[in-house]
Amino acid sequence: MEKPDAVTLHAVGHGLAHHTGAAARYVEAGLSGAANTARAYAADLKRFGAWCAGHGFEALPASVDALVGFVTSLAEAGKKVATIERHYAAISKAHAVRGVASPTDDKQFKIFMDGVRRVHGVRQKQAPAFSLAQLKRLVRGLDTKTVAGLRDRALLLLGFTGAFRRSELTALNVQDLRFTDDCLIVSLGKSKTNQLGDYEEKAIFYSPEPAVCPIRSLRAWLEQLERIEGPVFVMLRKGSRITANRLSDQTVNLLVQRYLGPKYSAHSLRASFVTVAKLNGADDSEIMNQTKHKTSEMIRRYTRLDNVQQHNAAQKLGL
Numbered sequence: 001m002e003k004p005d006a007v008t009l010h011a012v013g014h015g016l017a018h019h020t021g022a023a024a025r026y027v028e029a030g031l032s033g034a035a036n037t038a039r040a041y042a043a044d045l046k047r048f049g050a051w052c053a054g055h056g057f058e059a060l061p062a063s064v065d066a067l068v069g070f071v072t073s074l075a076e077a078g079k080k081v082a083t084i085e086r087h088y089a090a091i092s093k094a095h096a097v098r099g100v101a102s103p104t105d106d107k108q109f110k111i112f113m114d115g116v117r118r119v120h121g122v123r124q125k126q127a128p129a130f131s132l133a134q135l136k137r138l139v140r141g142l143d144t145k146t147v148a149g150l151r152d153r154a155l156l157l158l159g160f161t162g163a164f165r166r167s168e169l170t171a172l173n174v175q176d177l178r179f180t181d182d183c184l185i186v187s188l189g190k191s192k193t194n195q196l197g198d199y200e201e202k203a204i205f206y207s208p209e210p211a212v213c214p215i216r217s218l219r220a221w222l223e224q225l226e227r228i229e230g231p232v233f234v235m236l237r238k239g240s241r242i243t244a245n246r247l248s249d250q251t252v253n254l255l256v257q258r259y260l261g262p263k264y265s266a267h268s269l270r271a272s273f274v275t276v277a278k279l280n281g282a283d284d285s286e287i288m289n290q291t292k293h294k295t296s297e298m299i300r301r302y303t304r305l306d307n308v309q310q311h312n313a314a315q316k317l318g319l
Contacts, residue, residue, distance in 0.1 A: 127271050168188060
């Protein structure tokens with residue numbers, strides 16, 4: 001069997017796909033979204049194209065029957081509902097760039113997807129939150145006489161107190177930091193929820209205990225960098241030689257797991273901020289000012305209060 005042509009967002013055809021030059025660049029930016037999403041979409045479309053070729057269907061434009069068959073194969077292979085939804089979002093965008101109707105909009109397909117969600121459920125595996133006591137104990141035990149210890153302490157404390165995504169931590173530059181007498185102001189570029197690059201800031205505050213203070217820890221790390229611009233968090237060679245290479249998203253994830261345990265991930269820094277802030281009485285608007293979430297619903301999704309004793313109204317009955 002001949003190798004199927006890849007289904008791409010930018011194949012030649014009708015709609016937006018015929019544009020070239022600068023216009024094509026704007027089309028690509030509008031359709032692809034965040035870099036991580038674009039990579040996932042490309043892989044999803046390649047999988048869909050291969051499945052269609054192997055089952056005698058056209059991939060673009062695709063029929064409802066083709067999409068139902070493809071999604072069924074994903075579901076039966078044990079793919080999570082969120083993964084399936086990402087696949088058909090990629091397929092929808094591929095049809096949008098061609099200017100043709102997408103089977104994802106078909107009412108029959110939506111009924112089918114309701115069935116998939118009912119059978120397989122929509123609960124996503126979430127990165128667990130750690131407690132403030134856990135983080136403090138961990139940070140106090142780091143060997144800050146080493147370059148790696150200084151870097152990792154700064155990364156963990158900044159990631160937690162700033163509710164940063166790992167992509168935001170790896171993209172951070174020294175010139176994005178502004179120290180004041182009261183706090184640290186961090187300027188943000190584009191992010192998952194700010195893809196248009198609106199100007200956003202986060203405030204980081206001093207801790208009375210120097211060993212767990214995010215600002216003092218960051219300053220100690222910056223002294224090792226000895227520069228006023230470029231990436232904040234970089235790779236180390238042979239454990240102590242500072243390079244100019246940014247940490248990767250995956251490396252941040254591995255660092256969190258190394259210190260906190262394999263069940264945690266870089267996303268635990270953000271989830272833990274929300275959970276600890278909630279337990280300490282912060283309201284949703286205060287939390288959203290740091291996380292940059294747009295709705296309280298997202299705050300509820302991020303809050304990890306699995307312990308029935310935590311944040312429970314039964315404690316406030318007055319009995």
